[in-house]
Amino acid sequence: MSETWHILGVGSIGGLFAHRLHHGGATVRLLARSRTSANRTIRLTTPESDQSIRFNCVSVADEGDISHLLITSKSWAAGLALQKVRHRINHQTTLVAMMNGMQHIADLRAVAPECPLFLASTTAGCHRDKDRWIAAGTGKTLIGHPTGSAAPTWFETWQRGVPALEWCTDIDERLIEKVAINACINPLTAVHRVKNGALLSEAFKAESNSVISEVVAILEELGHTKLASGLHSTVRAVMTDTAENTSSMLSDVLAGRRTEADSILGWLLTQSTHDRPTLRALLSQLQSIEPDS
Ligand SMILES: NC(=O)C1=CN([C@@H]2O[C@H](COP(=O)(O)OP(=O)(O)OC[C@H]3O[C@@H](n4cnc5c(N)ncnc54)[C@H](OP(=O)(O)O)[C@@H]3O)[C@@H](O)[C@H]2O)C=CC1
Ligand SMILES: CC(C)(CO)C(=O)C(=O)O
Known part of the structure; x- marks a missing residue:
């Protein structure tokens, strides 16, 4: 059975990966900074398709444990963003940080030192035009753990949904x-x-x-x-x-x-x-x- 992935920082990359994880079979929940409606539709246009998906949207302030969290904010915002859901994560929460830069790694570890932190990087270009997400191409996505460990079982969901995905044992x-x-x-x-x-x-x-x-x-x-x-x-x-x-x-x-x-x-x-x-x-x-x- 596939996992539930919460997404924190639903900008260009967050919206793109919401679609991709949904296609991989995950239940996707978007985390909103302030209370909004219970659903949010993300329309994604790629060179091959144009699809709208209605996602469940929850506030960061809600209660309930988060099992798998993809963080797609800008690097400088990641620690602050994670702080807002600190009450919903524990040592069993899987964190995946997908962003450019490096500062977020120390910032995220400082907020949640007990959580396994996986690191990811993508060359999939995406931007927003009002309510539409426009992906330039598939790009390549790398993911791994700094210890060089083998891929965990949830990686299968990613493999089903994310094109050109590679598990890296040298992600650092x-x-x-x-x-x-x-x-x-x-x-x-x-x-x-x-x-x-x-x-x-x-x-x-x-x-x-x-x-x-x-x-x-x-x-x-x-x-x-x-x-x-x-x-x-x-x-x-x-x-x-x-x-x-x-x-x-x-x-x-x-x-x-x-x-x-x-x-x-x-x-x-x-x-x-x-x-x-x-x-x-x-x-x-x-x-x-x-x-x-
Ligand atoms: N876009 C691209 O093509 C690519 C981007 N990247 C990298 O991916 C990362 C994300 O980029 P991108 O998606 O373009 O950036 P965006 O600015 O589109 O998205 C960042 C999101 O983070 C949210 N955010 C900021 N602060 C917080 C906070 N404290 N709590 C919760 N959410 C927060 C923003 O919310 P709000 O909208 O409310 O401000 C925004 O939705 C960056 O590191 C970027 O360099 C890498 C490859 C390609
Ligand atoms: C295109 C490239 C590689 C330039 O550094 C990039 O990643 C960016 O614009 O952020």
Whole structure:
């Protein structure tokens, strides 16, 4: 029998995965920050289909244990969001955090140290246009536990509903690679307000190289030598493959939303024992242009 999955942070990715877990056979409940109606319809348009599903919607303040919780807020909001359902979770609650950045990992562990925390990352692009969720493509989704353990039984539900899903026994390494790539691309695109591919041009070459070199140095400090040695070419490949994309950080800046800079650049800076002046300057530039949460 499939599980009940509650979803905390029902934005673009939360709505997409509500559909996917529903298709995997899970009973899905959306957690609302304030009391709303008992149901919420999410219309999801993908390149292949257009489907509306009516989900049961419950308030974070309600009572009742949560067995499986998918958290899809922004990284900086995850700890605060989990705090709101703290009374509904216990050592048997499975937590899955699916978001970019790294800061949420420590924040979630601080709120619920007794819960098994699984980490996930997706390249499935999705955005909202009023009441419609629009998915760009299937993307790839990685999930795993930092101990490198084998997949638990609930993973079968995910396998049935989530396309291009991979269980990872090295999820930490994969997330660190993702945060390193995001740190090399997103802040520069956001500060200069350019698409990802523009960073390959002569105009941004020097600054981009110094960002990548500082991230490489931090990866080396952390012992990720293989990631470090390939980072320059990995980043250039992602810039090329996503040349026409507006990065998530630039989208946040253009929409006047708080970015995930703290959780990406800020987290990397906290991992280093050396000064990293280019990254530090970029972080303070981003902090100066973004609204308070
Ligand atoms: N969208 C995409 O294409 C991709 C996103 N990601 C990553 O996935 C994560 C989620 O992104 P995305 O879905 O786009 O973000 P959204 O801003 O669309 O969704 C975040 C959701 O979290 C909710 N939230 C914020 N604070 C709280 C809180 N304290 N309690 C409960 N809910 C809260 C927001 O609620 P409210 O609406 O009320 O503010 C919002 O619905 C990010 O880390 C992002 O980088 C990764 C790959 C692709
Ligand atoms: C496209 C890419 C890889 C750029 O870092 C990304 O993940 C984002 O925009 O957040």
